[in-house]
Amino acid sequence: MNRLKKSYFERDPITLARDLIGCRFVRIIDGIEIVGEITETEAYGDATDLASHARFGETKRNNVMFHDEGILYIYQIYGIFYLTNIVAGPTGKPGAVLIRSAQIIKGMERAQEMTNQSKFVKANKDLAIGPGKFSLAFGMNKAVNGISLTDSSTVFIEAKEGTPDIIESKRIGVDYAGKSANLRWRFYNANNEAVSKR
DNA sequence: ACATGGATTCGCT
DNA sequence: GCGAATCCATGTT
Helix, strand or coil, X not given: CCECCHHHHCCCHHHHHHHHCCCEEEEEECCEEEEEEEEEEEEECCXXXXXXXXXXXXXXXXXXXXXXXXXXXXXXXXXXXXXXXXXXXXXXXXXXXXXXXXXXXXXXXXXXXHHHCCCCCCCCCCCCECHHHHHHHCCCCHHHCCCECCCCXXXXXXXXXXXXXXXXXXXXXXXXXXHHCCCXXXXXXXXXXXXXXX
């Protein structure tokens, strides 16, 4: 048990995204603990990143991106899925890290139950692989938007042990983003199968 | 007020 | 490789 502190999140999203690989995401629902090792992340920057929601300036939807580091930014897409993001630093600049995948290491049954609440996804061996499925498995929805990972007793992140081998690649699904589309801001664990794409 | 389309996933082709 | 599912913030009348 070594929960990440506020200062950990007060770094730029690229550094944070890379460093979160291997950390443990912990979620407690109705007293049941679901734990997963983070295997895949993406960094989203400020207004100069044409794939980032911050490019619209501060709005009703994305305002948490502009505030405290270490809080959750939950965003719904396609009317169906929620995506889990963590607000990054440096202080005063918008930025976030998208959690794309995790390997469940505790609370598998509860994670399957949460996933099966979706009309569109059935829990299978690829549980929590892909940002929509990650959010389902860990019960991340708009109710947790704005919650701080450094304060909450029901959702937080623990430090990793060791140093995983990390592969970087271009982000998924951002081909529309012009000059930002090919930035290699996606990171995943080279030795873990629980990622959405190789 | 209203139209648009998205940081996705699945199932069928 | 493509279409559908389906919500709501955003941008446009």
